[in-house]
Amino acid sequence: MVGGLVGVNVWKRKQPTSASPKSLVTTIKGDARTTRAFAWYSDSPQADAIVQVAKGAGNGSFEGSNVLVVKGTSRAIRTGGGREQGAHQVEVTGLSPGTTYTYRVGSGEGGAWSEPASFTTEEADASRFTFINVTDSQGETEGDFALWGATLDRAFATYPDARFIVHNGDLTENPQDEKAWDAFFRQARRYLTSIPLMPVTGNHDEEGGKADRFVSHFNVPDNGAEGSIPGTTYSFDYGTAHVVVLNTESNLKAQTKWLRDDLARTGKPWKIIALHRGPYGGNRNEKVEEWTSVFDEFAVDLVLQGHNHEYSRSYPLRGGSIAGDGVRPVRGREGTVYVVANTAGPKFNKKKEDLFYHKVHVQNGKQVFAAITIDGGTLTYRAYEADGNKLDEFVIVH
Numbered sequence: 001m002v003g004g005l006v007g008v009n010v011w012k013r014k015q016p017t018s019a020s021p022k023s024l025v026t027t028i029k030g031d032a033r034t035t036r037a038f039a040w041y042s043d044s045p046q047a048d049a050i051v052q053v054a055k056g057a058g059n060g061s062f063e064g065s066n067v068l069v070v071k072g073t074s075r076a077i078r079t080g081g082g083r084e085q086g087a088h089q090v091e092v093t094g095l096s097p098g099t100t101y102t103y104r105v106g107s108g109e110g111g112a113w114s115e116p117a118s119f120t121t122e123e124a125d126a127s128r129f130t131f132i133n134v135t136d137s138q139g140e141t142e143g144d145f146a147l148w149g150a151t152l153d154r155a156f157a158t159y160p161d162a163r164f165i166v167h168n169g170d171l172t173e174n175p176q177d178e179k180a181w182d183a184f185f186r187q188a189r190r191y192l193t194s195i196p197l198m199p200v201t202g203n204h205d206e207e208g209g210k211a212d213r214f215v216s217h218f219n220v221p222d223n224g225a226e227g228s229i230p231g232t233t234y235s236f237d238y239g240t241a242h243v244v245v246l247n248t249e250s251n252l253k254a255q256t257k258w259l260r261d262d263l264a265r266t267g268k269p270w271k272i273i274a275l276h277r278g279p280y281g282g283n284r285n286e287k288v289e290e291w292t293s294v295f296d297e298f299a300v301d302l303v304l305q306g307h308n309h310e311y312s313r314s315y316p317l318r319g320g321s322i323a324g325d326g327v328r329p330v331r332g333r334e335g336t337v338y339v340v341a342n343t344a345g346p347k348f349n350k351k352k353e354d355l356f357y358h359k360v361h362v363q364n365g366k367q368v369f370a371a372i373t374i375d376g377g378t379l380t381y382r383a384y385e386a387d388g389n390k391l392d393e394f395v396i397v398h
Contacts, residue, residue, distance in 0.1 A: 019047035019112035021088070021105050023185040025192045028164060028236050029221050032122035033097040036196075037219040038072075038105055040114070041181075042086045045076035047107035049088035057100045057118045068092065069108075077216050079178040087216040098123035117193035122163070126239035130159050133370040134344040135168035135276075135306035138204055142183045144346045147367055149187030151344040151386045155369040156191060158384060162371065164238060165195055166245075168306030168341070169202025169276035175213045185217075198245065201232040202276040202306060206249040220245075225258035227251045235262050241374055242268035248277040248288055256290050263298040269398060270374055271300045278305025280314045280338035282352045282361070292320070292336075299333035301379060301396050302372070305340045309349035311368055311383065313360040313392055314338040326359035329378075329395040337394065341383055342368035360392050 021040040029037035038051055049072040052062045072090030079085050088105070095101065100120045106113035132155045137148035156162060172180040185192060198220065199205075205214040206229065215231030224233030225247075232247040233255060244262055246255055263271060277285045279292050280303075295303065296318055316324035316335025323335030330337060338357070342348070344367050351363035367386035372379065383392040 018043035019086075019107040019109065021112070021114040023181060023217060024105060024114050024189070025185060025218060026119055026194065026196050027198060027219050028196045028238065029091050029219055030093065032236070032238050033124060034095045034121065035091060035093045036095065036119055036121065037089070037091045039087070039089045039217060039219040040105055041077075041217070042088065042107070042112075044107070045074060045084050045086035047074060047086050047088070047112065048109070049074045049090050049105075050108040051090045051092055051103055051105050053092055053101050053103045055099065055101055057102055062104065068094075077213065080176065085178070089219040091219065095121050097121055114193070119194050122238060128373075128375040129239050130162045130371050130373040131238070132156075132159065132162045132165045133168065133304050133341055133372060134165065134368075135341055136170045136202070136309055136343040136347065137167070137184060137345040138170040138173050138343070138347055139183070139345045140173045140177065140180050142187070145180075145183040145187040147346055147386070148184065148344045151367040151369050152188055152191050154384065154386050154388055155371065158388070159371045162195065165191070165197045166243065166274050166304060167197060167199050168274055168304055169200040170204040170306060171199060171202070171214070173204055175205055175207060175211070178213075181213070181217060198236065198243070198274070200245055200274050200276050200306065201247045201249055203249055206232065206247070209250055225251060225255045227254045233258065237266070237268055239374065240268055241270040241272055242266040243272045243274060246273060246275040246291065248275050248285065252287060252290075256294060259291060259294050260297070263294065263300070269377075270379060271298060272372075273300055273303045275303070275305060277307045278303060278338055278340065280317065280357050281305045281340045282308030282310045282312050282349070284355065295336050300336045301333070302381070303336055303338045305338060308340050308352065309343045309347055310340065310351050310363045311342040311360065311391060312340045312358055313394065314357040315359045317357055322357065326394070329397045331397045333398065337381070337396065339370065339381065339383070341370045342366070344369065364391060
């Protein structure tokens with residue numbers, strides 16, 4: 001949506017309190033230096049979707065002619081028992097790089113606004129940054145998702161300047177359970193309203209060829225593979241990294257062509273893939289073996305995986321064979337490293353059989369997050385247990 005400078009008092013009609021926002025999350029949709037996207041739910045499908053943005057942090061004032069007001073889209077989502085809720089999405093454009101903004105979302109009527117939050121756009125030349133990787137928060141109860149929230153607590157206590165989060169799928173146990181979605185967002189609200197969350201589609205997010213409830217919660221790039229459910233495949237840039245999100249649940253063949261075209265277009269030196277059922281995780285997923293040939297063709301650096309609910313890290317691989325010792329830094333794009341950061345939720349699987357590609361393969365029985373730091377020509381991956389213990393580390397050097 002195109003933004004403009006609008007006085008906030010133009011919104012006259014009153015909305016019921018059911019229009020109050022919930023499940024608010026921010027994402028990267030366009031250029032992370034100049035845009036920011038938002039999605040939220042409310043109990044009013046008819047409510048307008050509006051974001052008010054003011055430059056600076058902390059004052060929470062949205063009065064005056066310098067407030068940017070952007071209107072987006074709203075649609076009705078059936079959430080069971082004959083109930084409909086509103087799914088609201090807005091993209092704000094025309095922002096300044098490396099700038100902090102305060103915002104709120106809502107209907108613009110009757111006080112139905114979110115609490116003010118802030119975000120910071122990508123710097124004009126972000127050659128050093130960190131992002132967080134987690135997977136399989138996959139819960140049902142408030143207590144389940146408290147584990148996910150605590151994992152993020154540790155992640156941002158350790159890396160307070162992390163710029164975004166990649167979640168590798170299975171966000172909830174049952175995508176039709178809106179109470180679980182409420183708990184997912186509630187337990188991570190202190191981060192997701194400010195730090196973009198980029199979701200991957202898992203087998204508990206797309207079921208029976210449908211992912212309506214999953215994709216309705218996020219406002220992600222619309223540049224995905226033809227034939228894929230919109231919102232389940234996409235790519236985005238941040239700094240010197242190009243991140244491609246694939247969907248292992250459907251439309252695999254068409255994604256191969258899209259993946260090749262997408263990687264051919266990017267000029268970013270760091271290439272990272274995020275998917276759910278990985279080719280080299282705790283076990284093999286041969287259904288996506290064709291993708292690994294494309295990873296090799298374009299010298300992908302890192303593949304972030306989920307699904308297995310155990311920690312695994314591969315040796316650097318090329319052509320299905322080991323291309324390094326897994327101890328010294330990976331140099332000269334000699335191989336792609338495949339990792340699974342166990343789980344950020346309550347469920348752990350029994351450790352699977354060690355396979356030829358496993359350099360590290362453990363079931364530590366603890367929630368895990370990874371921090372990926374890119375600093376010029378060096379990528380450093382560190383995995384931590386939610387209690388702060390460092391579990392694994394490796395380096396890739398261009």
